Every structure is written in C-alpha cells, then in structure tokens.
Amino acid sequence: MGVTQMEVTPMPTPPDVVRSAYAQLVVTDLPRARWFWVDMLGFHVQYEDERALYLRGTDELTHHSLVLRVGEAPALDHIAYRVRTPEDVDRAEEYFTALGCPVRRVPAGTGTRGVGDAVRVVDPLGFPVEFFHAIDRAERLIQRYDLRRGAEVARMDHFNIVVPDIPAAYEHYRALGFGCSETIEGDEHELYAAWMFRKQTVHDVAFTSGAGPRMHHVGVFAPEAHQVLRTADIFGSLRAEHHIERGPGRHGVSNAFYLYLRDPDGHRVEIYTSDYYTGDPDHETYRWNVHDDRRRDFWGNAVIESWYKEATPVLDLDGRPQPVVSGALDESAVQVGADGLGIIPAQAAEH
Secondary structure, three states: OOOOOOOOOOOOOOOOOOEEEEEEEEEOHHHHHHHHHHOOOOEEEEEOOOOOEEEOOOOOEEEEEEEEEEEOOOOOEEEEEEEHHHHHHHHHHHHHOOOOOOOEEOOOOOOOOOOOOOOEOOOOOOEEEEEEOOOOOOOOOOOOOHHHHOOOOOOOOOOOOOOEEEEEEEHHHOOOOOOEEEEEEOOOEEEEEEEEEEEEEOOOOOEEEEOEEEEEEEEEEOHHHHHHHHHHHHHHOOOOOHHEEEEEEEEOOOOOOOEEEOOOOOOOOOEOOOOOOOOOOOOOOOEEOOOOOOOOOOOOOOOHHHHHHHEEEEOOOOOOOOOOOOOOOOOHOOOOHHHHOOOOOHHHOOO
C-alpha cells in the first residue's frame, strides 16, 4: 500500500508591505510630550486636541508618522505598516486570520484620524500591528526651512522591537516579504539580532533580544549628522541632558550616526542618519559576530545597561498590557567592551 500524504492547505497571500508608516504611543502628560517631540525634536503638528497629538516630519506627505494619545500608563498602542493597494488590507485580514492571530477590521473613520480602512492584529510575536493603504495627504514641508527646529525630523524610519525569540521574528517578517540587511550572530550562527526592510534602506523593523513583546524604540530620520549633534546640544543647553540615554555615536550595524533619547514617559527614540541603499535584488546580508565590539558602536563606546534592559510595554487590541516572556539568548550578557558590561581585552586596549 502507498503512503497517503495529508493535504496541506496553503497559506493566503501575505499583504504587500511598502514601509513602516507610523507608531501610536500612550503618554501620560500630553503637554510634556508636546515639549519633547515638537519643541525639542522638531516634529510638525498636523492635528491636536485635548487627548492626542498627530505629528509628522518635514519630508512626509502623509497625515502623520507618530500619534501620541493620553492614557494612564506609558505603552505602545500599535505600530503601522502601509500596504501597496486596498486589496492588501483584505490580504492582511485573511493572512493573519489563517495564522490564528487576533484580527480586527477598522473601517475608515472609526480608527486613527486620517487613516482609511485598516486591519489591526496581534501578530505571532505578540505586537499590535496595523496594516492600511489609504491615508490623508498633507502639505509639502520639505522646503519650509522656517518651520524647522530641534532635530529637524524628516521622517519615520523604523521600529525596533524586543522579542524573546529572534529566529521566530526573522521567519515571520521573511514570510511577509521583508529582506534582511544585517544580523548579529554567535560563533555557531545563533541569531542575536536582525535588521529587516521593505523600503530600500537598512530597515523598517529590527529585533533586539530580550524579554518581550516590548517596544525598544522608534527611529526617526534627520537629514544630516549635524542635526544629531545639534539635538544633543539643545538638550544640554536647557539642562535637559538627562533625556539623552546614549550617543552621539556611529553604529557598526547600519553605519548610522545616532543619538538615543528618552521622552518624559520613558519611550525611547533614536535620531538617525547616514545609513545606505539596499534596493538591489542581490543585496547580501552583512553578518556581525556578537563578540565584535564595533557592532553596536563603531567607535567601541560602551552601551549602557538600560539600553538593553528597558523598553516600553505593548497593548493588545483591547488596550490591555501584553504579558512579557523572557528569551533564551541575551546579547547584553556577551562580555565585550562595547556593551559596558564586560572587559575590553588587553590586546585590543593596546591598539
């Protein structure tokens, strides 16, 4: 007798993701949040009321790339990806339903201001994610130099999320059609971190190993390196330097010039510039060894413990905090000098 093979139902086609589009954060004090994100970083206010701020950068022609809404405790409400067509919103609903994820349709006018028909899911990694196509257009500000201030934020660049299982995160986003620009790997190719993209830059999403699901940071793009330095100077001159967590510096991974800050609620933001093009079809993943102390900072500067250990909790579709699970691999435990958690080898210190 022949062996009867079980029929396998194919997965629905995943949505065609264009790019990381916006994040919605819960803040506890809207005026303080406005001071940080608008006055200090330079986001443009597209809309505001007593409960929320809708913000965008000078290069963005969409209604917003960051929403701050008032709540009882700081959290990530959701991240959002723009998809290529209205049909891809339907595909997102079908795809995540087939995965067995919580899925909620959000008709136009019932969800985030300015966003059309959308689908929100809790993805297999535990993150609240929205997929949408239509969004209100906004005035072109790229040459409104008179409106620029602070970091002169140009656009939303990426999300960095903390997950306990980096290979699972990698496989999930590969299934969604994301490429991989760079990784951090162990000697046996254990995956400690990965940078993945849909737009033709280094990343739209990256994964930091640790207890999750939690939001590590939103990355926003500044046009030039001097804006990153100016941002640090402005915070220092106003005696608000305690908001600077790390940097300025240059990453090994991505080559970006960076500065990390924490807002009044503890949300982390990276001011980011100088990465590179990834659009060629044969683009190869660049693989860093976890023992290379240039991977997180190309100049070998220490990475403080809070950068690895602290992150923003995330909510489910009903606004409840998601439970956090610890991971198997902990990059911060790898003893190299750039982490600030180990000792620089003597031979390296001599050079």
